[in-house]
Amino acid sequence: xxxxxxxxxxxxxxxxxxxxxxxxxxxxxxxxxxxxxxxxxxxxxxxxxxxxxxxxxxxxxxxxxxxxxxxxxxxxxxxxxxxxxxxxxxxxxxxxxxxxxxxxxxxxxxxxxxxxxxxxxxxxxxxxxxxxxxxxxxxxxxxxxxxxxxxxxxxxxxxxxxxxxxxxxxxxxxxxxxxxxxxxxxxxxxxxxxxxxxxxxxxxxxxxxxxxxxxxxxxxxxxxxxxxxxxxxxxxxxxxxxxxxxxxxxxxxxxxxxxxxxxxxxxxxxxxxxxxxxxxxxxxxxxxxxxxxxxxxxxxxxxxxxxxxxxxxxxxxxxxxxxxxxxxxxxxxxxxxxxxxxxxxxxxxxxxxxxxxxxxxxxxxxxxxxxxxxxxxxxxxxxxxxxxxxxxxxxxxxxxxxxxxxxxxxxxxxxxxxxxxxxxxxxxxxxxxxxxxxxxxxxxxxxxxxxxxxxxxxxxxxxxxxxxxxxxxxxxxxxxxxxxxxxxxxxxxxxxxxxxxxxxxxxxxxxxxxxxxxxxxxxxxxxxxxxxxxxxxxxxxxxxxxxxxxxxxxxxxxxxxxxxxxxxxxxxxxxxxxxxxxxxxxxxxxxxxxxxxxx
Amino acid sequence: xxxxxxxxxxxxxxxxxxxxxxxxxxxxxxxxxxxxxxxxxxxxxxxxxxxxxxxxxxxxxxxxxxxxxxxxxxxxxxxxxxxxxxxxxxxxxxxxxxxxxxxxxxxxxxxxxxxxxxxxxxxxxxxxxxxxxxxxxxxxxxxxxxxxxxxxxxxxxxxxxxxxxxxxxxxxxxxxxxxxxxxxxxxxxx
Numbered sequence: 006x007x008x009x010x011x012x013x014x015x016x017x018x019x020x021x022x023x024x025x026x027x028x029x030x031x032x033x034x035x036x037x038x039x040x041x042x043x044x045x046x047x048x049x050x051x052x053x054x055x056x057x058x059x060x061x062x063x064x065x066x067x068x069x070x071x072x073x074x075x076x077x078x079x080x081x082x083x084x085x086x087x088x089x090x091x092x093x094x095x096x097x098x099x100x101x102x103x104x105x106x107x108x109x110x111x112x113x114x115x116x117x118x119x120x121x122x123x124x125x126x127x128x129x130x131x132x133x134x135x136x137x138x139x140x141x142x143x144x145x146x147x148x149x150x151x152x153x154x155x156x157x158x159x160x161x162x163x164x165x166x167x168x169x170x171x172x173x174x175x176x177x178x179x180x181x182x183x184x185x186x187x188x189x190x191x192x193x194x195x196x197x198x199x200x201x202x203x204x205x206x207x208x209x210x211x212x213x214x215x216x217x218x219x220x221x222x223x224x225x226x227x228x229x230x231x232x233x234x235x236x237x238x239x240x241x242x243x244x245x246x247x248x249x250x251x252x253x254x255x256x257x258x259x260x261x262x263x264x265x266x267x268x269x270x271x272x273x274x275x276x277x278x279x280x281x282x283x284x285x286x287x288x289x290x291x292x293x294x295x296x297x298x299x300x301x302x303x304x305x306x307x308x309x310x311x312x313x314x315x316x317x318x319x320x321x322x323x324x325x326x327x328x329x330x331x332x333x334x335x336x337x338x339x340x341x342x343x344x345x346x347x348x349x350x351x352x353x354x355x356x357x358x359x360x361x362x363x364x365x366x367x368x369x370x371x372x373x374x375x376x377x378x379x380x381x382x383x384x385x386x387x388x389x390x391x392x393x394x395x396x397x398x399x400x401x402x403x404x405x406x407x408x409x410x411x412x413x414x415x416x417x418x419x420x421x422x423x424x425x426x427x428x429x430x431x432x433x434x435x436x437x438x439x440x441x442x443x444x445x446x447x448x449x450x451x452x453x454x455x456x457x458x459x460x461x462x463x464x465x466x467x468x469x470x471x472x473x474x475x476x477x478x479x480x481x482x483x484x485x486x487x488x489x490x491x492x493x494x495x496x497x498x499x500x501x502x503x504x505x506x507x508x509x510x511x512x513x514x515x516x517x518x519x520x521x522x523x524x525x526x527x528x529x530x531x532x533x534x535x536x537x538x539x540x541x542x543x544x545x546x547x548x549x550x551x552x553x554x555x556x557x558x559x560x561x562x563x564x565x566x567x568x569x570x571x572x573x574x575x576x577x578x579x580x581x582x583x584x585x586x587x588x589x590x591x592x593x594x595x596x597x598x599x600x601x602x603x604x
Numbered sequence: 605x606x607x608x609x610x611x612x613x614x615x616x617x618x619x620x621x622x623x624x625x626x627x628x629x630x631x632x633x634x635x636x637x638x639x640x641x642x643x644x645x646x647x648x649x650x651x652x653x654x655x656x657x658x659x660x661x662x663x664x665x666x667x668x669x670x671x672x673x674x675x676x677x678x679x680x681x682x683x684x685x686x687x688x689x690x691x692x693x694x695x696x697x698x699x700x701x702x703x704x705x706x707x708x709x710x711x712x713x714x715x716x717x718x719x720x721x722x723x724x725x726x727x728x729x730x731x732x733x734x735x736x737x738x739x740x741x742x743x744x745x746x747x748x749x750x751x752x753x754x755x756x757x758x759x760x761x762x763x764x765x766x767x768x769x770x771x772x773x774x775x776x777x778x779x780x781x782x783x784x785x786x787x788x789x790x791x792x793x794x
Binding site: 110134163166167168169170245247248249251252328329330333350352353354355356357358359360361362363392395398399400560561564565566569579580581 | 614615616623624627631636637638639640641642648649650651656662663664665666667668669681684685687688704705706707708710715719720723727740746747
């Protein structure tokens with residue numbers, strides 16, 4: 006996997022400290038480090054990306070090599086320390102791994118970390134494959150130390166989650182990076198005067214890096230086939246899209262290609278060489294028209310007549326992920342070749358499959374309990390980022406808002422200030438609680454807001470593949486530690502009404518929500534039940550077809566994927582059922598039995 | 605030898621593990637492999653696929669329409685969805701058992717697996733339908749459909765791998781206590 010290659014590359018570079026916060030598609034980098042590290046590497050899941058970036062900065066101040074990992078949304082959280090770190094600079098190598106998500110497949114935005122690199126002035130390497138990612142992470146440490154700056158490594162989903170055969174170093178061949186230790190120096194204290202002086206140096210360095218990158222084998226051009234007639238055309242590509250271009254080129258004829266692996270600072274001299282003599286260039290990239298803008302700028306700066314085509318000219322899609330077929334069709338159109346047409350076929354209508362909460366997921370029971378408790382009341386249910394975002398699906402329909410991690414608390418507070426008669430709820434997962442909900446709780450208590458905080462505590466970071474967090478009592482170094490208690494944290498902030506309940510005990514869960522929701526001020530319900538993907542109950546429930554009256558209440562109310570309706574009766578799929586018994590608890594005729602009791 | 609293989613199904617059916625087993629088996633034979641798969645939110649009951657390519661001189665793990673030598677369909681509807689990727693002479697292995705989306709159970713808009721299988725039969729000359737209910741009953745576990753399909757794909761020759769290659773991959777990637785069950789599933793024939 007690309008992410009594993011990145012981890013092994015960092016270990017080969019002698020990385021001393023690795024930290025981050027889970028987020029698809031970046032998560033496996035840190036997990037692989039934890040699994041494969043030697044005793045010289047410290048690793049942790051930090052509480053959020055901002056804290057992780059600060060740890061990584063501290064390590065780099067001390068002369069250590071540090072890797073910090075996150076997805077593109079996490080970079081927003083970490084942007085404050087990173088923007089400043091660029092001005093302060095580093096001593097040990099600091100590589101910031103940010104995985105972007107064209108599509109988006111598992112994210113809220115299609116933001117482009119290449120654009121963030123230009124904004125933050127942090128150099129960025131953009132791998133097209135797992136193999137490149139492996140070597141680039143090692144080069145990134147070298148660059149970081151040589152030029153005293155953090156360096157981005159930015160894979161996208163297909164690079165991070167793509168598998169490839171990559172030759173890697175054996176642990177005996179890994180570099181050992183000695184840590185000098187922190188040396189007191191005024192260079193570590195940011196002041197306007199220092200920032201002014203360093204800003205000038207940063208701009209000079211990045212201008213110099215443009216030339217370094219123009220000469221680097223990271224960026225390269227592929228020559229065109231001299232037999233191609235007509236206008237002289239080329240393609241500029243970066244990241245995973247480069248692989249689509251090279252596959253299409255095999256079929257369509259060899260265009261001149263510029264591969265941009267260092268979008269920032271942009272390899273301007275190389276680009277000028279590439280553009281010379283070309284009439285038209287198509288830019289093939291995902292997310293922002295980054296290469297396209299650079300080439301348009303270069304054409305203006307050097308008075309080149311080359312037409313630059315891409316997203317901004319409508320020749321490539323402005324949003325979403327590229328594909329083999331899409332890029333091949335765009336290149337064919339660009340070359341005025343016949344675009345392969347698809348034969349019309351009429352398959353039977355296919356099922357739509359929105360993602361759903363797993364069978365037996367305790368979040369389903371939690372949402373259902375709140376829904377039942379608040380039936381007929383004027384409410385708002387503010388959701389958050391995690392598996393429980395899926396509580397929006399029918400029939401639960403329990404997510405009225407979802408913005409970014411921790412945002413539900415702020416939204417609920419504001420709605421309450423404006424509409425006192427509305428019962429406001431904010432749902433947050435256990436990992437998200439620690440990552441980004443705490444300032445929202447303090448804010449609500451201090452500013453006299455009124456809302457119910459619902460903590461969905463499944464004792465893991467489930468959506469990203471079950472990472473530990475401060476509430477789990479395990480660290481990535483393998484230590485068993487004292488858990489940070491969500492109840493104690495809330496009480497410490499001043500939330501007096503805090504009740505913990507098992508959501509799979511439906512009647513008690515409903516009663517608890519009713520009681521807490523009617524209390525004034527900020528109050529909290531903690532639904533605690535472990536993720537079914539981690540702790541599967543041994544038992545499965547089954548429907549007694551003799552008793553089932555076919556009322557479909559179980560199907561209509563909770564939308565469990567293990568439940569279906571066949572020949573007038575409810576049926577439970579034994580391959581999916583985890584025996585949570587929620588359906589059994591709401592069956593009006595007691596036709597469902599088995600499973601793990603929660604009464 | 606270049607091969608392009610698509611595994612498709614519904615999140616939770618084990619397509620990712622099956623894809624990794626093929627990759628691991630091929631890599632053990634020193635065949636270069638590129639693959640890409642669905643990870644993240646779509647894994648929760650959504651449509652999922654893995655693209656897997658083996659051989660020399662490949663740039664992209666992604667497969668173009670009409671390029672797949674083999675499609676392993678874990679679910680009839682999902683196999684239909686991926687059919688445009690199958691090469692004209694490509695092979696398809698498909699499980700007979702539908703997985704109904706929750707939305708279908710809610711609104712009575714379920715679809716019939718037979719209709720999907722008939723459609724596939726009319727379009728795919730080299731089609732193998734695996735009777736999932738019978739197979740799962742025979743190996744005595746509801747959770748190893750992926751290994752049953754993988755075994756069927758291996759036997760039809762479309763993987764270019766031998767049975768022992770897959771067994772070794774199982775030994776490398778799956779905890780020992782599940783080996784016997786997984787071997788049974790790999791070797792299952794109707």
